[in-house]
């Protein structure tokens with residue numbers, strides 16, 4: 001059907017079968033990412049609500065503070081799509097937290113958040129775990145700083161260690177950890193390449209299973225599952241940690257609550273590992289990249305850290321005293337928005353956005369990235385300026401227009417871990433090392449934007465401060 005629904009938001013013309021997928025694909029390729037491509041289309045149609053049809057699926061992208069707040073907080077926007085792509089993401093079934101909705105999502109999100117908190121998530125215990133990872137990172141740098149270090153070799157593993165501790169209690173073995181990280185990274189690459197195609201033309205997996213990335217993704221899903229299954233098995237045989245999420249969940253299964261199953265447990269564990277690891281480490285990689293590219297900025301941060309903390313190990317409480325450093329980290333999260341297109345959401349009822357009618361079941365994407373660069377909100381949005389987060393009295397000023405973790409009932413449940421981790425590790429490394437570019441080559445500051453935003457791979461020299 002190529003006729004648009006009545007009063008549907010503006011957007012490109014639709015063609016049989018493809019809708020406007022062709023236009024979206026070519027403009028995304030031209031601008032380097034789907035987020036940028038869609039934002040150019042919205043400009044072309046002078047609209048804050050962009051109406052699309054991608055193959056069979058109605059897709060609407062919302063822009064501007066008013067519209068994104070409406071979608072983030074409205075109950076009718078709380079659904080998640082149920083497409084082929086998403087089923088693949090959930091190991092073939094619709095489970096877990098990230099890609100479910102309705103009563104199952106509500107019950108399990110609540111359970112997860114509550115039990116993570118009970119075992120110390122967001123509390124001082126978590127801070128100690130992060131500080132212990134910081135010590136490991138500093139040890140690694142100390143042993144390896146005779147040559148350039150790629151932050152990718154340290155940061156994702158450190159985040160994963162903390163996440164794994166919450167999920168499974170014990171420390172994950174070195175080779176296991178490396179395998180898990182390689183798998184996650186290869187998997188997200190396969191998704192960026194194949195995800196769009198597989199979703200729009202799911203039957204293509206029968207014709208070109210290798211090319212479409214389908215067989216690669218299913219194989220990796222299998223391997224990921226096995227790692228978690230092994231941890232669950234150990235818990236059942238009582239040879240693993242007792243104060244962790246798997247233990248709480250297994251207890252719930254035994255108390256015969258029907259929606260608590262082992263498959264659901266496995267998927268929630270994957271949700272936490274997938275949603276938490278690359279996002280958090282990418283923010284840190286960007287933060288180190290910015291100071292590597294700007295020596296004066298790095299010295300200013302070091303001066304503050306050195307004056308306020310001296311040699312004391314950082315903790316989250318210090319963020320209130322390290323005003324410039326905290327402002328800097330907020331600016332990193334604005335300037336390099338890790339999730340520039342939040343969602344996807346599935347509309348649970350007909351809705352009106354900015355005067356346009358959006359039919360039930362439409363997929364909605366939320367352009368956080370554009371709000372973070374809106375010239376009506378930010379002075380010189382394309383300049384990197386930590387000062388924008390400091391008020392006239394020199395206090396930290398958090399903007400109501402920052403949405404790095406979303407908003408509303410689907411807001412990121414991992415934000416407290418992410419924020420503490422980013423702060424403690426960034427401050428702890430800068431306190432001890434000067435970060436310099438190596439061989440006279442300044443790495444690029446341009447991000448690669450797939451499903452999430454990442455820096456181009458770089459290595460740096462870490463020179464001890466004392």
Ligand code: HEM
Pocket residue numbers: 097098099109163271272273275276277279280283338339342343344345403404405406407409410411412413414415417418
């Ligand atoms: C800097 C790091 C992070 C960023 C930028 C980030 C960003 C986000 C955003 C924007 C959403 C909302 C999506 C929406 O509105 O539809 C989200 C959801 C989610 N995040 Fe995070 N996140 C980060 C770290 C973490 C961590 C450390 C964890 C795990 C402990 C985590 C677990 C999740 C989960 C499970 C959801 C899905 C929630 C739901 O659908 O109800 N995230 N994240």
